[in-house]
Amino acid sequence: xxxxxxxxxxxxxxxxxxxxxxxxxxxxxxxxxxxxxxxxxxxxxxxxxxxxxxxxxxxxxxxxxxxxxxxxxxxxxxxxxxxxxxxxxxxxxxxxxxxxxxxxxxxxxxxxxxxxxxxxxxxxxxxxxxxxxxxxxxxxxxxxxxxxxxxxxxxxxxxxxxxxxxxxxxxxxxxxxxxxxxxxxxxxxxxxxxxxxxxxxxxxxxxxxxxxxxxxxxxxxxxxxxxxxxxxxxxxxxxxxxxxxxxxxxxxxxxxxxxxxxxxxxxxxxxxxxxxxxxxxxxxxx
Numbered sequence: 296x297x298x299x300x301x302x303x304x305x306x307x308x309x310x311x312x313x314x315x316x317x318x319x320x321x322x323x324x325x326x327x328x329x330x331x332x333x334x335x336x337x338x339x340x341x342x343x344x345x346x347x348x349x350x351x352x353x354x355x356x357x358x359x360x361x362x363x364x365x366x367x368x369x370x371x372x373x374x375x376x377x378x379x380x381x382x383x384x385x386x387x388x389x390x391x392x393x394x395x396x397x398x399x400x401x402x403x404x405x406x407x408x409x410x411x412x413x414x415x416x417x418x419x420x421x422x423x424x425x426x427x428x429x430x431x432x433x434x435x436x437x438x439x440x441x442x443x444x445x446x447x448x449x450x451x452x453x454x455x456x457x458x459x460x461x462x463x464x465x466x467x468x469x470x471x472x473x474x475x476x477x478x479x480x481x482x483x484x485x486x487x488x489x490x491x492x493x494x495x496x497x498x499x500x501x502x503x504x505x506x507x508x509x510x511x512x513x514x515x516x517x518x519x520x521x522x523x524x525x526x527x528x529x530x531x532x533x534x535x536x537x538x539x540x541x542x543x544x545x546x547x548x549x550x551x552x553x554x555x556x557x558x559x560x561x562x563x564x565x566x567x568x569x570x571x572x573x574x575x576x577x578x579x580x581x
Contacts (some may be wrong), residue, residue, distance in 0.1 A: 320387065331513060336361060339428065342576035347372060351422060352376050354412050355429075359388030359407060366402035371401055378407075378412065412443060425445075425455070427440070428456075437488070450581040457574050460490075463571040466567065467566075474556070505577035505580075506578055509577065512571050512572070512573055
């Protein structure tokens with residue numbers, strides 16, 4: 296959403312190295328098929344009250360999976376707009392949508408547009424329903440973005456935000472001397488502007504004037520690191536070095552101790568990880 300080099304990496308995907316972009320795409324693809332993400336998206340779609348003929352905005356649409364799903368709900372008379380600040384993501388989303396559309400001819404139109412969620416190029420009240428998933432956690436100007444999402448939602452329209460509370464991230468089965476310092480880094484590393492975003496969605500929407508709020512906390516739990524990494528990408532050495540290395544001069548040994556402890560816990564069948572996602576929706580008043 297900005298070219299500021301201090302912005303978190305996930306908020307400026309196109310400025311990241313190609314290898315990191317590829318890792319992000321792979322992570323998003325893995326996460327998209329996980330039951331926890333599917334459940335959150337199903338709850339969000341229901342809470343948005345999308346009907347045939349509606350015009351819907353997917354803010355921070357990424358690879359466009361949900362834009363396609365929403366196109367099925369709005370039908371041939373409706374339209375879905377996907378907005379993201381990453382042109383590389385949008386190019387891939389458009390390519391995938393073109394293939395998807397071949398087998399879904401009755402879906403509504405989908406348009407992917409590069410843009411800034413804090414300065415949307417739409418008149419007030421354009422959309423019947425608006426969503427934003429796992430994006431606000433990465434943005435320094437989250438309040439401004441929420442205000443803008445509310446602005447483009449019509450009176451009596453629905454807005455739904457989905458995000459993670461990274462401060463709810465917990466582990467069991469790992470030594471405290473390894474887990475405690477790493478857990479702090481994982482909750483507060485520099486690619487996360489708002490680690491507590493998930494649990495603050497309700498209060499943020501309320502302050503923005505949204506009413507009839509509903510909240511759905513979803514806690515996911517994993518007992519195998521191989522499965523956990525599909526939702527929490529903190530078990531790959533290169534990625535951890537990328538995260539921890541910015542703040543820790545002894546990054547290699549820190550990461551290796553962490554991964555060794557995770558592997559030992561998994562071998563003993565003691566590994567456990569839990570994390571809470573939040574789905575919060577409400578109505579924009581008349």
